[in-house]
Amino acid sequence: MTNPIYVAIDTPELGQAKALAAAVSPHVGGLKLGLEFFAANGPAGVAALSAAGLPIFLDLKLHDIPNTVGKAVAALAPLAPAVLTVHAAGGRAMLEAAKAAASPGCKVVAVTVLTSLDGDDLAAIGVTSDPADQVERLADLARSAGCDGIVCSGEEVAAAAERWPGGTFVVPGLRPSGSDLGDQKRVLTPVDALDRGASLLVIGRPITAAADPAEAARAIAASLLSSAALPAGA
Numbered sequence: 001m002t003n004p005i006y007v008a009i010d011t012p013e014l015g016q017a018k019a020l021a022a023a024v025s026p027h028v029g030g031l032k033l034g035l036e037f038f039a040a041n042g043p044a045g046v047a048a049l050s051a052a053g054l055p056i057f058l059d060l061k062l063h064d065i066p067n068t069v070g071k072a073v074a075a076l077a078p079l080a081p082a083v084l085t086v087h088a089a090g091g092r093a094m095l096e097a098a099k100a101a102a103s104p105g106c107k108v109v110a111v112t113v114l115t116s117l118d119g120d121d122l123a124a125i126g127v128t129s130d131p132a133d134q135v136e137r138l139a140d141l142a143r144s145a146g147c148d149g150i151v152c153s154g155e156e157v158a159a160a161a162e163r164w165p166g167g168t169f170v171v172p173g174l175r176p177s178g179s180d181l182g183d184q185k186r187v188l189t190p191v192d193a194l195d196r197g198a199s200l201l202v203i204g205r206p207i208t209a210a211a212d213p214a215e216a217a218r219a220i221a222a223s224l225l226s227s228a229a230l231p232a233g234a
């Protein structure tokens with residue numbers, strides 16, 4: 001298996017994004033490009049970052065009517081993302097449309113409950129389930145709609161992995177012990193998330209906001225070596 005760390009390159013500055021990617025690339029398995037980067041740089045920016053030679057995770061969290069999402073996924077196909085996100089709350093038909101439009105080599109993963117939300121936040125938008133139950137419900141929907149996996153927090157990943165053998169479990173909201181949580185509410189350390197069944201670890205600020213991003217990425221990658229879940233060769 002390859003290194004499970006996908007570093008979140010969250011900046012609108014193309015030059016800064018390229019420099020970060022070059023600095024951390026020996027210590028990560030892929031680059032995650034999200035809304036901030038895509039809004040500023042578009043498909044050409046993604047193509048420029050692809051030149052680093054690492055798999056690209058396009059985290060656009062698509063959420064619209066099925067026709068629109070299907071066509072958006074098709075339009076993104078030339079960028080050859082390894083992973084693409086949609087919102088599970090978009091519903092079954094939207095998830096099916098996304099999967100149908102994706103290239104065979106692209107994993108479509110459905111965001112369940114954002115890691116920046118807790119139970120009170122869910123209640124405020126009318127969701128009376130706690131995050132664990134809501135993740136389970138949306139994971140079952142994503143699976144039955146043909147998605148390849150889900151995005152959830154480290155708090156839910158063990159239960160999700162047990163219910164969905166062979167699924168891809170993307171876990172953001174990761175913080176090495178003692179690091180600043182920022183806007184994240186459901187957090188875990190990278191090694192604990194891996195131990196609990198995460199397939200891909202999304203890590204942004206603990207790497208990109210560090211004084212030495214390459215050293216931060218190296219240290220996190222080294223911390224994973226204690227995990228029994230890290231297959232040989234990672």
Ligand SMILES: O=c1ccn([C@@H]2O[C@H](COP(=O)(O)O)[C@@H](O)[C@H]2O)c(=O)[nH]1
Nearest residue numbers: 008034113114115172173202203204205
């Ligand atoms: O539930 C989610 C889904 C996606 N994200 C994204 O992951 C990174 C996390 O960045 P940090 O700096 O490590 O907090 C960011 O790009 C989010 O858009 C998430 O955090 N939670």
